Amino acid sequence: MNNAIEIRGLVKAYPGFQLGPLDLTVPRGAIYGLIGPNGAGKTTAIDMIFGMGSNDAGQIRVLGLDHRSDEVLLKRRAAYVSPDLSFQVWGKVGKTIRFVRGFYPGWDDAYCGALMKAFHLSDSDRVATLSFGARTKLSLLLALARRPEVLILDEPTTGLDAVSRQQVFSELLKAVEDGERTVLISSHGLSDIERFADHVGMIRSGKLLLEGRTDEVVDRYRLAEFFTADGATLQSPEPEGLIILKWNENRWHALLDRNSGALNWLETNGAQQISLTRVTLEELFVALAKEEEGEGA
Amino acid sequence: MKRLILDHFRRWWWILALGGALEFKLGWSMAADPASHFEFWAFQLALWTGALLLSMDLQRGVARAVAVLPLTARQIGRGWWLATVPAPAIALAALLFSGAETQFHFHPNQVFPANLLLMASLFNLLWLGSTFTTIFPTPGFFGKGWERLLTYFFAALSLVMLFGSMMFFQDMSEKPYKCALFVGMGALLTVAGWLRAERFVVGRAGFRLAAIRYKDPNGQYHAPGGYGGIPFLIRTTFVRMFLWVGAMIALMALLMQWHAQPTPRVVAIVTFAGTGSFMTCGFILVFQLLPILRQLRLLRTLPISVPRLAVVVIASVILPLIALGALATGVAGLALGPQAATPFLKSYTLILAPASLCVFFAVWRGAGAQACALLVVTLFGFQMATLRLQTFLHVPEMPFSLIGLIVAPCVLLAFLFTCGALRHGSRGYRVQANPSGNFAWGTGR
Numbered sequence: 083m084n085n086a087i088e089i090r091g092l093v094k095a096y097p098g099f100q101l102g103p104l105d106l107t108v109p110r111g112a113i114y115g116l117i118g119p120n121g122a123g124k125t126t127a128i129d130m131i132f133g134m135g136s137n138d139a140g141q142i143r144v145l146g147l148d149h150r151s152d153e154v155l156l157k158r159r160a161a162y163v164s165p166d167l168s169f170q171v172w173g174k175v176g177k178t179i180r181f182v183r184g185f186y187p188g189w190d191d192a193y194c195g196a197l198m199k200a201f202h203l204s205d206s207d208r209v210a211t212l213s214f215g216a217r218t219k220l221s222l223l224l225a226l227a228r229r230p231e232v233l234i235l236d237e238p239t240t241g242l243d244a245v246s247r248q249q250v251f252s253e254l255l256k257a258v259e260d261g262e263r264t265v266l267i268s269s270h271g272l273s274d275i276e277r278f279a280d281h282v283g284m285i286r287s288g289k290l291l292l293e294g295r296t297d298e299v300v301d302r303y304r305l306a307e308f309f310t311a312d313g314a315t316l317q318s319p320e321p322e323g324l325i326i327l328k329w330n331e332n333r334w335h336a337l338l339d340r341n342s343g344a345l346n347w348l349e350t351n352g353a354q355q356i357s358l359t360r361v362t363l364e365e366l367f368v369a370l371a372k373e374e375e376g377e378g379a
Numbered sequence: 380m381k382r383l384i385l386d387h388f389r390r391w392w393w394i395l396a397l398g399g400a401l402e403f404k405l406g407w408s409m410a411a412d413p414a415s416h417f418e419f420w421a422f423q424l425a426l427w428t429g430a431l432l433l434s435m436d437l438q439r440g441v442a443r444a445v446a447v448l449p450l451t452a453r454q455i456g457r458g459w460w461l462a463t464v465p466a467p468a469i470a471l472a473a474l475l476f477s478g479a480e481t482q483f484h485f486h487p488n489q490v491f492p493a494n495l496l497l498m499a500s501l502f503n504l505l506w507l508g509s510t511f512t513t514i515f516p517t518p519g520f521f522g523k524g525w526e527r528l529l530t531y532f533f534a535a536l537s538l539v540m541l542f543g544s545m546m547f548f549q550d551m552s553e554k555p556y557k558c559a560l561f562v563g564m565g566a567l568l569t570v571a572g573w574l575r576a577e578r579f580v581v582g583r584a585g586f587r588l589a590a591i592r593y594k595d596p597n598g599q600y601h602a603p604g605g606y607g608g609i610p611f612l613i614r615t616t617f618v619r620m621f622l623w624v625g626a627m628i629a630l631m632a633l634l635m636q637w638h639a640q641p642t643p644r645v646v647a648i649v650t651f652a653g654t655g656s657f658m659t660c661g662f663i664l665v666f667q668l669l670p671i672l673r674q675l676r677l678l679r680t681l682p683i684s685v686p687r688l689a690v691v692v693i694a695s696v697i698l699p700l701i702a703l704g705a706l707a708t709g710v711a712g713l714a715l716g717p718q719a720a721t722p723f724l725k726s727y728t729l730i731l732a733p734a735s736l737c738v739f740f741a742v743w744r745g746a747g748a749q750a751c752a753l754l755v756v757t758l759f760g761f762q763m764a765t766l767r768l769q770t771f772l773h774v775p776e777m778p779f780s781l782i783g784l785i786v787a788p789c790v791l792l793a794f795l796f797t798c799g800a801l802r803h804g805s806r807g808y809r810v811q812a813n814p815s816g817n818f819a820w821g822t823g824r
Contacts, residue, residue, distance in 0.1 A: 129805065129808065132679060132680050133679060133685070133801075133802070134676065134679050134805055134808040135803070135804065135805030135808070136802055136803040153684065153685070154682045154683065154684050155682075157680060157681060157682040157683075158682040161680070162680040164676075166676060167676055167677045167680075168673045168674050168676065168677065169674070169677065170670070170673065170674075171616070171670050171671060171673070171674050172615075176600075176601070176603060177615070179600075179603060180603035180605075180607045180611060181607050181608065181611050181612060182607070182681070183603065183607045183608075184606055184607020184608025184609070184610070184611055185607070185608050185681050185682055185683075186682075191600075191602040194600055194602075195600040195602075198599065198600040199600075203600075204599040204600070205599055205600060205601055206599070
């Protein structure tokens with residue numbers, strides 16, 4: 083079994099929004115970045131893995147375990163991190179740890195202590211007085227110290243400063259360095275995802291738009307700048323794989339999928355002086371999100 | 380300040396309108412039968428049209444949002460005080476008198492209970508003021524030393540005032556001095572709310588920043604000894620709730636003793652058992668269940684099966700009720716004889732039915748305003764249905780067999796429905812506001 087998480091045909095419908103049908107594959111040992119605009123369905127998909135709501139169709143398997151029938155076993159081996167988790171009922175950090183620790187016989191106290199130091203947390207800290215970032219760190223600490231095989235993080239870097247973000251990713255890298263652990267991270271910190279995630283999936287309006295190795299996904303796309311003759315416009319509609327970002331008279335900027343026939347199409351449809359430059363994940367994300375806005379409009 | 384007050388009314392108009400309609404009905408009932416006990420209902424209406432609404436707003440972060448507007452903290456605090464204390468008090472008084480007047484219009488031969496209505500209106504104002512002073516601050520999170528001490532003092536004083544005033548509600552003419560004591564307490568709390576409102580706003584809007592300064596920046600960890608997990612959750616919450624509610628019941632008993640009401644002993648015992656179990660249940664639901672539900676997202680990510688989680692959530696409410704019921708029954712039996720113990724046993728057993736159903740509603744709808752409304756409707760609806768059933772069966776007390784027939788299916792249904800809500804629902808996992816808020820009675824310290 084090479085995949086840590088396999089989601090097949092997942093569907094969850096709400097009034098005004100439908101997630102899926104969604105297929106997602108997270109290879110074992112990978113750091114997988116799940117990205118997408120707000121309201122794309124990232125949190126809903128992650129919630130489904132942990133049984134927070136039932137799916138209308140489809141299957142979710144984590145480490146080969148079905149998310150419904152093997153729920154407890156799955157949760158013993160997978161951990162969830164989110165700033166949304168509330169620990170306030172425990173009052174203090176130490177009591178929160180004691181509670182969660184009780185579920186995991188393999189809890190690593192030494193590692194927990196090291197993380198407490200790294201994250202500047204203490205047993206006696208009141209949960210209610212923790213900053214937003216510190217609460218996220220506590221959530222991450224509670225997940226990491228149980229040494230899970232799969233770590234699923236929903237917006238873990240929200241509210242974290244640059245140093246803390248670096249710390250979080252550094253701990254995540256340490257967690258996966260043995261090649262056995264897997265991380266699925268949903269985040270809007272695209273530069274971080276590009277730097278740390280070796281796999282990426284982009285979800286939009288509940289559908290998976292693209293998925294693959296981060297370097298391959300980024301390499302597949304190019305920002306194209308080209309010119310057309312004065313007064314000439316491009317033939318409409320544009321082909322699959324070409325997203326016009328902006329134009330000014332006869333100067334055009336577009337996102338181009340190198341695996342599609344968009345480049346040939348441009349060359350045969352009057353585009354001149356075509357120059358291609360590499361895109362960053364953020365540029366790719368913005369371009370694809372803009373396409374959605376255009377569709378919406 | 381005016382905009383702030385209007386904004387409060389604009390957002391909560393539906394609850395205020397409902398409360399107003401019920402207050403009108405209360406006025407009608409008080410005119411129809413002035414000898415009946417209305418204090419509990421009057422208090423509930425004052426609670427739900429006042430600080431409880433503000434508390435829900437505060438939980439949703441309104442203090443921080445409003446603090447950045449071009450208003451001083453004093454203006455914000457006093458604006459909210461005006462919106463939740465005198466404004467509803469005046470409206471409730473007007474509606475109470477209107478209801479009574481309307482009833483009197485149709486039945487002019489009766490005596491118009493002006494004194495009782497005035498008393499109710501006065502206590503409405505004091506209850507609104509007291510709950511504002513109690514609910515608004517966050518004793519665990521801001522203030523140190525005397526400031527925190529003062530907050531706890533006001534919280535304790537509020538409890539005494541609220542229980543005491545309900546007992547002495549109709550006794551102004553018979554026990555003027557005792558009654559005046561509670562009026563004084565209420566007045567003190569109401570004025571304190573006006574004077575301290577500014578500090579409450581500052582505390583609510585920026586308590587985290589204030590508290591972070593005391594944090595140890597080096598990080599410390601001592602591996603915890605003993606068990607953790609679900610037993611730890613049950614133990615922690617159970618002990619806390621048991622002590623809090625136990626103290627509350629003891630306070631009620633002391634006040635009742637001091638009240639020395641002239642009602643027959645059996646009636647007094649049955650009333651006390653019924654009120655005690657009802658209030659215990661309400662208290663546990665608000666200050667124990669709702670905070671636990673806010674952790675539901677965390678609990679659901681832990682390796683616990685759905686049935687076990689359902690049992691845990693239901694047990695978090697039922698176990699303290701059973702323990703407190705056993706304690707109350709035991710104390711009553713030892714102090715007053717076995718016959719006095721029976722009403723307590725029956726009352727605390729019967730309350731398990733609505734309590735378990737309330738757990739399902741809260742898990743299903745999440746710990747927000749909808750769930751709170753459902754809990755109130757369930758609790759009151761069950762009480763009224765029980766009374767109707769007793770009247771229908773012509774029995775002064777429910778027999779044990781009937782109680783068993785009601786409680787067992789309710790608990791079983793609650794368990795099954797809660798499992799379903801945990802499995803299929805998603806609303807309960809969203810973090811929502813709850814009226815107990817950050818008030819530290821039910822949450823960990």
